[in-house]
Each structure stands twice: as C-alpha cells, then as structure tokens.
Amino acid sequence: MNYTIKKEDLPTFLSSLKKRFEVIVPAKNEVGASSFQAFEGQQLYLDTRTDFSPKKYFRPAKEKIFSFRKKSGSYGIKAEFDKTKRVLFGIRPCDTHALHALDLLFIKYFGEDQFYSSRRKNTVLIALHCTEACENSFCTSMGASQAIGHDLLFVERGSGFFVKPETETGKKLLDPKFFRHTSDAPPSPKISCQKELETQDLGESLYRNFNHGIWKQESERCLSCTACTQVCPTCYCYITDDEFAFGSEKESSRFRLLASCQLLRFTKVAGGHVFRQSRSSRLRQFVLHHLSYFEENHGVQLCVGCGRCISACPTKIDLTEIANKIQSHALGGKK
Numbered sequence: 001m002n003y004t005i006k007k008e009d010l011p012t013f014l015s016s017l018k019k020r021f022e023v024i025v026p027a028k029n030e031v032g033a034s035s036f037q038a039f040e041g042q043q044l045y046l047d048t049r050t051d052f053s054p055k056k057y058f059r060p061a062k063e064k065i066f067s068f069r070k071k072s073g074s075y076g077i078k079a080e081f082d083k084t085k086r087v088l089f090g091i092r093p094c095d096t097h098a099l100h101a102l103d104l105l106f107i108k109y110f111g112e113d114q115f116y117s118s119r120r121k122n123t124v125l126i127a128l129h130c131t132e133a134c135e136n137s138f139c140t141s142m143g144a145s146q147a148i149g150h151d152l153l154f155v156e157r158g159s160g161f162f163v164k165p166e167t168e169t170g171k172k173l174l175d176p177k178f179f180r181h182t183s184d185a186p187p188s189p190k191i192s193c194q195k196e197l198e199t200q201d202l203g204e205s206l207y208r209n210f211n212h213g214i215w216k217q218e219s220e221r222c223l224s225c226t227a228c229t230q231v232c233p234t235c236y237c238y239i240t241d242d243e244f245a246f247g248s249e250k251e252s253s254r255f256r257l258l259a260s261c262q263l264l265r266f267t268k269v270a271g272g273h274v275f276r277q278s279r280s281s282r283l284r285q286f287v288l289h290h291l292s293y294f295e296e297n298h299g300v301q302l303c304v305g306c307g308r309c310i311s312a313c314p315t316k317i318d319l320t321e322i323a324n325k326i327q328s329h330a331l332g333g334k335k
C-alpha cells in the first residue's frame with residue numbers, strides 16, 4: 001500500500017516526529033550552502049542534492065569514542081556510543097548508496113564498528129527521489145540513481161509527494177493525520193546526468209595505468225586543499241587523537257577525526273616515512289580508492305557519482321575526465 005502527503009503538511013509532519021526523534025532535514029546554512037541539520041521549522045532545501053552529504057550523522061568529523069580515567073594504578077575505560085533516535089528526511093539516492101558502501105566496510109567485512117553501527121541502527125531513513133540531475137553528477141553511470149536501504153521513499157508529484165513504505169519502521173511513521181492511501185502506481189522520474197563514466201573494467205584500467213602521465217598533469221592544479229574529501233559522502237579515512245587530563249585522575253578522552261588522503265601529513269607513518277610525497281600520488285590515491293580498490297575489495301564502487309568533489313574543487317579537477325581519458329587510452333582510443 002502506498003500513500004500521499006501534501007507539501008503544505010510536510011513541516012507539520014516533521015514537527016510531529018520531534019516528540020520521538022531528532023529530525024534531520026536538508027536546508028541552507030548561514031553562508032548559503034546546503035547541508036543536513038536539525039529541523040527547527042526552517043525552510044527545507046529540496047531542489048537537488050545538498051552541497052554536504054548527511055555523512056556527519058554517521059561519521060562525524062570529530063567523534064569521541066571512549067573516555068578513560070586512572071583508577072588506583074589501572075585505567076577504567078568507558079565507550080561512548082551515540083544512540084540518539086533520529087529521522088533523516090530527504091536523503092538522496094546517491095547518499096543511500098554511500099551509506100551502503102560504508103555499511104559494507106564498517107559493519108559487514110571487518111566486524112562491527114559499534115560507533116558507526118549504533119548511529120545506523122538508530123536512524124530512520126526517509127529517501128527523496130531526484131527529479132532532475134544535480135550539478136556534475138554521474139550517479140546513473142555508477143548505478144546509484146535509485147535509493148536503497150531506506151525506510152520510506154518520497155517522490156515529488158504535483159502539489160505533494162507520493163510515499164512508498166519499504167520497512168515496518170517506515171510504516172510506523174505514516175500518521176493518518178498527514179498521509180492518505182493511494183492505489184496509483186509509483187511515479188518513476190528519469191534523470192539525465194550531465195556527466196557519464198564508462199565503468200566497464202574501469203578499476204582494472206585505472207590500476208593498469210598507475211603510471212599514466214595524466215596523474216602528474218592533473219595534479220599540477222591540485223592545491224591539496226582537501227575540499228574533495230570533505231564533501232565526499234564516502235571518504236572515511238581517519239586518525240585518532242587523545243586529549244589527556246595530565247597530572248590528575250580526571251577523565252581523558254580518545255577521539256576519531258576525519259582525515260584526508262590529499263594531505264601530505266596523512267601519509268606520514270611512524271619513523272617519519274612519507275608514503276605519498278607527491279601531489280600526483282595523493283590525487284591518484286583518491287581516484288583509485290573510489291573507482292578501483294574499494295570495488296576490488298568489497299564488490300561495489302566507493303564512488304556513487306554525486307559529483308560533489310567536482311563542484312567543490314577550486315581548480316576544476318574532475319575524476320570523470322581523468323577516468324574517461326584513461327578508459328579511452330585503455331580502449332585504444334575507441335571512446
């Protein structure tokens with residue numbers, strides 16, 4: 001059974017959820033960038049995908065993972081799991097695929113990372129289908145233009161939304177005060193992305209062209225500013241840091257901090273060796289991780305084609321141009 005809701009009822013519906021959940025919505029921030037934030041009655045941003053993904057609710061830039069305190073010669077440790085009950089409204093299909101990739105990494109393949117899984121288990125996802133292509137997107141090439149793993153799907157239709165429940169958790173949100181049954185078939189708007197990426201044998205092609213001249217050529221424009229990795233919904237690399245309360249038995253804390261493969265210091269290891277000294281090697285790592293290594297290890301591409309890294313790059317470095325040039329070279333100039 002599917003449902004509809006009028007656009008004018010959406011703010012009241014979201015407000016009603018606040019009795020039970022922290023409600024997170026897409027909206028513009030104080031400097032005009034679109035991002036996900038707590039719903040306080042502000043105007044929603046529903047035009048296209050947001051400039052920043054909802055990743056911070058699953059992998060915050062700074063996350064306290066445990067605290068520790070000296071107790072008569074030993075240490076007591078207390079883990080910190082975020083169990084806040086959240087509803088995330090308006091997550092786009094590309095970002096649901098990003099969560100799927102992170103789930104594979106942090107829940108399925110290497111044992112459960114409870115700091116991540118606690119946030120995932122306690123968050124209800126209301127996906128919003130795209131009705132037009134976003135700037136620089138290529139989600140259709142990456143197979144990420146249809147939402148996955150969500151509890152409810154909203155599709156804009158005229159003066160309201162068509163609503164398709166996917167889980168029992170989603171169905172429980174469908175308060176008859178706001179939602180009406182419909183027997184209509186679900187609308188399925190088609191989008192046509194601005195960019196395309198030839199993905200057949202892509203990972204293998206990129207890896208075989210590890211020493212292609214394009215890496216050096218493109219990296220000459222790279223500023224190592226990290227904008228690409230900050231906006232990416234799937235970049236997850238992190239460092240840890242401790243805040244010590246020295247000389248006392250006060251509580252100290254360990255934090256997990258998002259890092260960036262584009263920074264020289266991120267590639268420095270114990271003993272002082274720097275693994276990726278050149279900007280070209282760091283740019284190549286970003287592209288190969290998203291379009292080659294992750295798929296080889298986990299069976300899905302880490303890149304979901306949201307196009308955010310392209311939009312955010314101040315020098316217009318575009319991973320689809322790099323990958324398509326290499327594909328063209330690999331395919332003997334046929335593309």
Ligand code: SF4
Pocket residue numbers: 228231232233234235290302303304305306307308309310319
């Ligand atoms: S690499 Fe770029 S296009 Fe791919 S998911 Fe990350 S930000 Fe989006």
Ligand code: SF4
Pocket residue numbers: 221222223224225226227228229262283312313314315316317
């Ligand atoms: S956003 Fe562009 S300039 Fe900045 S680190 Fe990424 S590729 Fe380099």
